[in-house]
Amino acid sequence: MTTNRRREVAVIGAGVVGLGVAWRAAQRGMDVLVLERAASGQADGAASPVAAGMLAPVSEADVGERALLDLGLRAAAAWPAFSAELGDDVGYRTCGTLLVARGADEAAALEREQALRASLGLQADRLLPSAARKLEPALAPHVRAALHVADDHAADPRRLHTALKAAALAAGAEIRADADVARLTCDGTRATGIELADGTAIDAEQVVVAAGAWSGEALGLPPAARVPVRPVKGQIMRLRDPDGPGLLDRVLRFEGGYLVPRGDGRYVLGATMEERGFDTTVTAGGIYELLRDAIDLVPGIDELVIEETAAGFRPGVPDNTPILGRSPVIDGLVWATGHHRNGILLASITGELVADVLAGVREGATA
Numbered sequence: 001m002t003t004n005r006r007r008e009v010a011v012i013g014a015g016v017v018g019l020g021v022a023w024r025a026a027q028r029g030m031d032v033l034v035l036e037r038a039a040s041g042q043a044d045g046a047a048s049p050v051a052a053g054m055l056a057p058v059s060e061a062d063v064g065e066r067a068l069l070d071l072g073l074r075a076a077a078a079w080p081a082f083s084a085e086l087g088d089d090v091g092y093r094t095c096g097t098l099l100v101a102r103g104a105d106e107a108a109a110l111e112r113e114q115a116l117r118a119s120l121g122l123q124a125d126r127l128l129p130s131a132a133r134k135l136e137p138a139l140a141p142h143v144r145a146a147l148h149v150a151d152d153h154a155a156d157p158r159r160l161h162t163a164l165k166a167a168a169l170a171a172g173a174e175i176r177a178d179a180d181v182a183r184l185t186c187d188g189t190r191a192t193g194i195e196l197a198d199g200t201a202i203d204a205e206q207v208v209v210a211a212g213a214w215s216g217e218a219l220g221l222p223p224a225a226r227v228p229v230r231p232v233k234g235q236i237m238r239l240r241d242p243d244g245p246g247l248l249d250r251v252l253r254f255e256g257g258y259l260v261p262r263g264d265g266r267y268v269l270g271a272t273m274e275e276r277g278f279d280t281t282v283t284a285g286g287i288y289e290l291l292r293d294a295i296d297l298v299p300g301i302d303e304l305v306i307e308e309t310a311a312g313f314r315p316g317v318p319d320n321t322p323i324l325g326r327s328p329v330i331d332g333l334v335w336a337t338g339h340h341r342n343g344i345l346l347a348s349i350t351g352e353l354v355a356d357v358l359a360g361v362r363e364g365a366t367a
């Protein structure tokens with residue numbers, strides 16, 4: 001058994017959440033080690049490299065999710081400075097979002113969506129189909145209703161992941177790949193570090209679990225100390241227009257899916273929402289349904305080249321609101337997980353919030 005020097009902070013998981021925490025903690029002078037089980041840093045099923053990249057607190061707003069909405073709005077407001085500070089091109093585009101409906105049922109649903117947003121004081125403007133098609137001429141003529149959410153934008157999660165990794169390293173964090181954390185080590189109810197699957201022990205004053213959809217795994221914790229995180233599978237496909245950019249400028253959301261333009265002729269078409277455990281298969285049915293709806297709404301999609309299909313796991317939690325803060329059961333254990341559908345959006349503030357917790361400035365996301 002090899003032993004490593006004692007760290008101030010050990011972070012489990014090198015997705016956008018773990019890397020963001022490592023970056024911000026290292027910036028504050030903490031001695032940080034990130035442990036990632038994938039050899040390449042991109043695990044099979046990890047959410048960050050698969051995500052579409054919508055920064056969409058207004059489009060995602062739902063009944064009874066006020067805390068998540070407030071967090072999302074703060075995160076969206078922080079994005080311009082966050083992307084500028086990363087000093088890298090993370091594909092941040094202030095493109096806005098169009099929500100579109102086909103048929104009477106979808107149009108009625110969109111009307112309810114607008115009423116909800118109005119009741120929450122959020123800006124979402126009703127457009128006539130002709131006005132929607134003026135904004136996005138590639139839309140099919142049978143679009144029946146549209147909402148324009150001018151403040152919901154997009155970024156490129158893969159570029160963000162790369163930029164966060166570089167920033168964390170530059171700030172002095174160490175990132176160790178091929179490091180599968182088997183369990184937390186504890187002295188009574190005090191975390192003392194972690195142990196890898198190969199038996200390596202690493203002592204740490206504080207341990208951050210940023211293991212995405214795997215954060216609900218036991219990690220040697222007693223049941224009362226675990227968090228209810230589960231994998232919510234999403235299948236996506238990446239498309240490229242051989243004619244370059246221009247087919248769509250804005251993010252397009254519709255019943256059952258979305259299209260996110262990268263601004264360079266590439267698009268992400270997503271995504272299924274499936275409760276299937278840790279199953280990374282891409283299915284004919286999943287891809288068929290995404291393509292069917294997308295081509296129905298934007299016939300020009302027919303001509304695009306399929307570059308990739310993939311599946312990833314959103315770290316789902318019962319109230320859809322991330323778990324950020326100290327464990328009430330184990331001292332020295334900090335959670336940074338449960339970002340579900342919004343981890344790219346929330347990346348702009350998660351690192352700072354959790355670094356505050358590590359520094360003892362706050363207990364959780366709101367306190």
Ligand SMILES: Cc1cc2nc3c(=O)[nH]c(=O)nc-3n(C[C@H](O)[C@H](O)[C@H](O)COP(=O)(O)OP(=O)(O)OC[C@H]3O[C@@H](n4cnc5c(N)ncnc54)[C@H](O)[C@@H]3O)c2cc1C
Nearest residue numbers: 013015017037043047048053054181212234342343344345
């Ligand atoms: C299809 C899809 C589309 C999405 N679209 C959007 C979007 O448009 N906008 C948005 O804001 N969000 C979106 N999301 C959500 C977003 O991707 C996630 O919320 C976010 O990436 C979660 O990041 P994470 O770092 O917590 O998890 P992950 O990226 O999954 O990273 C967790 C890491 O922990 C590692 N790990 C796990 N267990 C261990 C262990 N025991 N030891 C060592 N390492 C371990 C894994 O290998 C993995 O690399 C989408 C997600 C999916 C799946």
